[in-house]
Amino acid sequence: MLRILDAALAEFARYGLGGSRIDRIAAAAGLSKPNLLYYFRTKELLYRAVLERTLAMWLEPLRELDPDDDPADALAGYITRKLHYSRTHPEGSRLFAVEVIQGAPYLEPVLRGELAALVEAKVATIRSWIAAGKLAPVDPYHLLFMLWATTQHYADFAAQVRTLTGHDLADEAFHASAREAVLGVVLRGVLPRP
C-alpha cells in the first residue's frame, strides 16, 4: 500500500523508529491501526520497508558519476542531481540522516556493503582525474563528504534554512541560487588553475 509507505516515511523521517507512532501513520494514511498492521505486521517491518524503498533513490545519483566525463561536468552533474533529490525527496534524505545519527542500526549492512563498494569505485575515479591533472589534489573521501554535506543540508536542515532565509528548495529562485553557490565554490575549489 503506497499511501502507508508515504505516511510512514513522513513519520520516520521526523521521529526515527523509536519516536514514531503507528497510530499517527495510520491516521495520515487514512486507515485504522489494526488495518495498517494487517499490511505490515510490526512497526519495525514497516520501517525496514520504508528504508528499502528509499534506498535506490539514495544510491542512484552517485552511480551516475561517470569517470569518462570531464570532472567539471561530472561533478556539476552530481551536485545538480543531489540538489534535485534534496528538493524532490527531502523526507528520504532526512530518513537516512536520522538513521545514521542513531548509529545506522538498520542501514549499516548497506553502508558496509553496497555503498562502500560504490564509494570505492568513485574514489578511484576521482584519483584518476587527479592523476591526469584534471583535478586539484584533494582527498577523494573528503570531497565526497563535502558534496553530500552541502547538497543534503538543504533537505536535512530545511527547517533552519527556511527560518533564516524564508525559502526552501521548492522556491525555484532559491534552488537556482543554492545550485549556483555550491557549484561555484566546489568547482573553483577542486578544478586546477587554468
Place this chain on the structure above:
Amino acid sequence: MLRILDAALAEFARYGLGGSRIDRIAAAAGLSKPNLLYYFRTKELLYRAVLERTLAMWLEPLRELDPDDDPADALAGYITRKLHYSRTHPEGSRLFAVEVIQGAPYLEPVLRGELAALVEAKVATIRSWIAAGKLAPVDPYHLLFMLWATTQHYADFAAQVRTLTGHDLADEAFHASAREAVLGVVLRGVLPRP
C-alpha cells in the same frame, strides 16, 4: 547534576525527545528513574535543560568570525573551530541536527531570534569582504550553509564516515586530513584569483 545532563545528551542526540527513554538515561547516569525525576520533574524539562546547556557552544564559533580579519584567516579560523567542535562535541552537534530535522519545535525561537541576528551580522561581514574585492562574489547565506554542512557532517554522520573510512575526527591524522581538504576546497572556492 552533571552526570544526568551528560547521559541525557547522549540519549537525546541519538533518539530525539520522543524516541528517548528516561530509564536509559537514569541507568547511564547511575541512578534510579524516580531519582532522576527528582532533579528534572519531566522528560521535557530535562530536554530543554540539555538544549540550553549546549546552545552556547553552538553559537560561539560563529560569533568569533571577525570582520576585521583577512577573510582567508577568518574563514580558516571558523572552519577550524567548527571542525574542532565536531570533534570534541559530536553529540551536541547531533542533538541540534535531530532537533532541526524534527522541525526545531524547541529551538525555533532561538533560530528566529539569536541565530538570525547573528547570521545577519555575519552576512554583512561577508558582503563587505566581497565589496572590498577580498572575496569572490558568493551568496553569503549559501556560503554559511556550506561551512556548517561540511564541518558538522563529521559529527552528524560520524557512523557513516567511520564505516566508509575506518576513522573519525578522534583520529588526529584523519582530523588533519579533513581540515586540510575542507580548508583547501572552500578557500580556493571563495578567494579571488590572484
Place this chain on the structure above:
DNA sequence: GTCTATAAGCGGATAGAC
C-alpha cells in the same frame, strides 16, 4: 480487507519509606 474491542506491556510520573 476493514473494523471494534481488548489484551499485554511499556514508559512517564507519583507515593511514601528510609
Place this chain on the structure above:
DNA sequence: GTCTATCCGCTTATAGAC
C-alpha cells in the same frame, strides 16, 4: 536525596466480528 513499589495512560499488537 535516594530508593522500592506502584499507578495509569499510552502504544503495540492480537482476537474476532463483519
